Amino acid sequence: MQLETYISDLLYRYDCVTISGLGAFLTHRVSARLDDNTHAFYPPKKVLSFNEQLQHNDGLLPSYIAEVEKIPYEVAVQKIIKYVKTIKSYLIQGETINFNNIGELVLNNEGKINFEPSYHINYLTDAFGLDQLSCSSIAREVHKEKVVTIEKSVPVTITPEKRKSRPYLKYASVALIALTLGGFTASNYYVNQIEAQNQIAQEEANHQLDNKVQEATFVISNPLPAATLSIEKQSGNYHIVAGAFRVEANSDKKVKELQSLGYKARKIGANKYGLHEVVYASYSDRSEALQALRDVKREHNSEAWLLVKALD
Structure with missing residues (x-):
């Protein structure tokens, strides 16, 4: 029985999945965060943990197994009990039990179960498709020094400090703005005139077309048979x-x-x-x-x- 597959399916929808006689896998949501040192962005996720004290059968796991495998509930419970006995025997022998896509279980020196979660899968469905994103920091002062160096070799200065020494640029800018506004105003007037003429012509054409349609008589001697299309529409939740x-x-x-x-x-x-x-x-x-x-x-x-x- 692929128990870890059933547990993995349930962890997407529930925060606690209990294995009767062994313990419970728990999840809690962690918000997205930005690491200031590595400049890495981590999306929100569900963090896995294991609690050996929660061993009471809440019915979730056996009910799911019974539904999937089409077997009675009692049979599913017995299969879980048998599986847990096998896991415990391996743990006592010092072996590590690996639950695929969940994590690893191993006994410590005190006879308690330690759990190491698997970090390559995110059980938070709202964050599906989001991966870790890294970015580099921006050295703003370095960029400013490069700009100042470039300004020394170009004819038009960029920084506000050096514009004061060239007042004629202010008058050139004013003249350029005035010419631009004048051209824009003339262009708008010309475009508006064209649009008005086009609107009149369009209305006249529509009027003539309406008259033609009203005078016309349509006769179809051999009409095509009606076609019936059958389209399958998917539904369900x-x-x-x-x-x-x-x-x-x-x-x-x-x-x-x-x-x-x-x-x-x-x-x-x-x-x-x-x-x-x-x-x-x-x-x-x-x-x-x-x-x-x-x-x-x-x-x-x-x-x-x-x-x-x-x-x-």
Whole structure:
């Protein structure tokens, strides 16, 4: 049983996933931050932790397994108990248990479970597609020194301090502005005259066209048969997400790529971060959506995930 796959699916939607007899994986949201030393921007995310004290079965994990595998709830509970016994036996032997996309569990010298989370995946769906961004600092004083050096070799000074020594530039500027305003006024008058003439001609043409239409009689001897188009419209609140793109053209390209592979791909709009989301398909039935998600992960994209969202 791929227990870590079920846990990973639930961590996208819940803040606590309990494994009865072992402990609970917890998440808490961390806001976006900027590192002043490295000038790196980190997007918001969910940080994972593990609490060995929370071992009471809350029913979330076995219910999800029972629904996905189409087995009774009691059978799912027994499978978890058997899996936990295997994990504990390995931990006692000093081995490290790796939960894919979640983290590693290992026993310390005191017999307690230590957890090292996996940092390569972000379970915060609102931040899907956002990566770490680094930028360099701006040395403003250095740039100013370069500008002052360039000003010494050009005929027209740039800095306000040196403009005082060339008063004739002020009068040249005034003259240039006056010429520009005069030309702009004349140009506007000429354009307005042309637009007025065009409007009169357009109204006359429309009047003549209306008269012709009223006088005409249309007779179709062999009308074409009516065509009926059947268009399948996707609906439902369960969407299998293929990716989110900041450039909409890239999302259009992704939709065409997936459609060429036989998927009912489409765009479902932009999220609150302005990223255009592309889905493989949308479903009304939760079980059908979960089955389709497993197929997509196995056949095409292991990073696909299920979004539960009501579209407008």
